[in-house]
Amino acid sequence: MDRISELPEPILQQILSLLPMTQGLQTSVLSKRWRHVWTNFPVLEFDRTFFDAKFSNHSDTRESIPERLRKRDELFNFAEQTLLIYRNFKGIRRFTLEISFHDPELASLFDRWIGYLLESNVYELKLGILVLRNREWYNLPGAVLAAKSVTMLTLSNCKLRLPYSDIKLLSLKKLSLVDVYIEDEIFKNLVARCPMIEDMNLSGCCGLKSFEVFGLLKLKSVEVKNNRELEKVEMQVLNLQSFEYSGRYKPCEINLAPCKSLKTLKLCMAAITDEWFHDHFSEFPLLENLALSDCRMLESIRISSHHLKRLLLCRCDFLVEVEIDAPSLCSFKYNGDTIPFSLNSPALLQSDIHFCLSVIDTAWYVQMIEFLSKFNHSKLLTLQSITGKNMVVPNELRESLLPPLYNVKHLKLKIHKPLMSCATEELVDSLLWISPHPETLFIESGFGTKTFKFIYKKLTERREDSCGCGCRSVPIICWRHCLQEIEVENVSEAEERNKLTKFFWKNAKILERIDGLDSEL
């Protein structure tokens, strides 16, 4: 039975909007109902899939230049005809034009197309017009910035340049400028004339030196990333909830202090000092998500927050100490050195730790174990390592130090370069010292995830026989004494399976069964 055709028109149109335009058009031949749905469906996308489908350079290199030009003209004719038809269609929901071209004469063609679709009250507009000539830009027609109906505007690769008559984007909710050229004056005007804006994204742009936003009561989310000439960011937006910044090219002054409603703050490659951080952080009482990465001026930070739920501290290479007091923190991700660390986070559910490259000697292991012990209360802990070798704790240390993660229930080791990693049973041996009573142990890499599920027998009294693992000093009973059953998944190599089987049977004193490691033993 054909139920799909009976779906209400808006649902069918939503499905069509998720298909590339050429395929959407094809559905109009399926049946009368589908033809009807398509003709009432005002979404036009002339993007790479559209142009590539018919105008691919790679397929036939024997195609002569006149032949290719003819194809291109056919393509453009079709697009223009379609636009003319839709010009009278008040309310095109979505229009996308993404194209790159050499021939400067085509610019006026695209000007004309843009004129047509602006006549039809388009709501969501995506324009990416790239000139394939060095340092030349397509100049965006000013009318785009005065389009009253536009609610979503994404512009890429073009140039917004003075003079523009009247900038007025009264319906604009979402603005995205990617790799465009925009001058300070125009941006200031733009920002002052879109009162309904909720979401702003400025990435990879040139020309703009100063990103200043005042007022804009509906603005909730701002992303400012890797803009080449940006020197200053000034936000006075009371209702701003999310701010993300990345500054690959040059140091930039950032002032967000007035944004008291901030819930999410992500700073990457930001030239912020300890003082900036502490001054700003105290201004955001509602902050729930904080991410600081590659902020190389930070040395010593203290984070104290009631609301903070997620924290990320990565590659801030000059950090020497961190103090965190966050009773609501449930997720933590860290990439850095084994620095002195103080953590108050009783609600911590998952932690992800990646120790950066360093000289791996006894002192490092001692520091590493001390660092890990701060995360003992985390339910799930993920350790990231290039080869896993730095997670193999030397035996001498195991006798004198306390296992750091004896309370962790689920431990995962993620290995980035599995071909260079050490043997699985070596890793398992060390991980089971680090966390002597886990429920599950995962070793994940590009080749899959090896899973070990451990089932223990409840012992009524502590066994006093020594097992040389120093477990008497730990408040829980280590696996050697109470492990009864193991369920293993995804351990496939024969030698691996043999070694692991031997390892478990040798060490687990009351082991009864191992599932999933069938070997000749």
Add this chain to the structure above:
Amino acid sequence: MSSSSSPMQSTGRKLKLKSKDDETFEVEEAVAVKSQIFKYMVEDGVSNGPIPLPNVNGKTLARVLQWCQKHADPTITEDELNKYDAGFIDVDQAVLYDLLMAANYLNIEELLKLACMRVADMIKGKSPDEIRRTFNIKNDFTPEEEEEVRKENAWALGP
């Protein structure tokens, strides 16, 4: 049968729902408000009796509520959510349509989008004949009408 109640922290307030085949469900407010319909009801204050949903059957409602619960869980990661969604929507056509209609009726935007994307994925890359076969669509054009449509779309339908 009543659905599972959420194990998460919550205000404790629950909504009672009744499907068209008289199955009742109890669901935490925080989960139910994934549906815009319930969101408005919660905001406006709701009566004590179960909310009747004459357009959704019990099986489908159970599935939908399960999805809402997963998506209302604050501890779940985006990766896990994506994995869950992929498994959730991998169902046969009959279930898929029921989900589409329910998500539309209950105004659950994300679920509707998920289901629409699945249908779109089932259409992608297929020729019109293949699409007709997949969905049992009857071609009700006369040969002349079909030719006319093809001519109009000649450009996009080319080789």
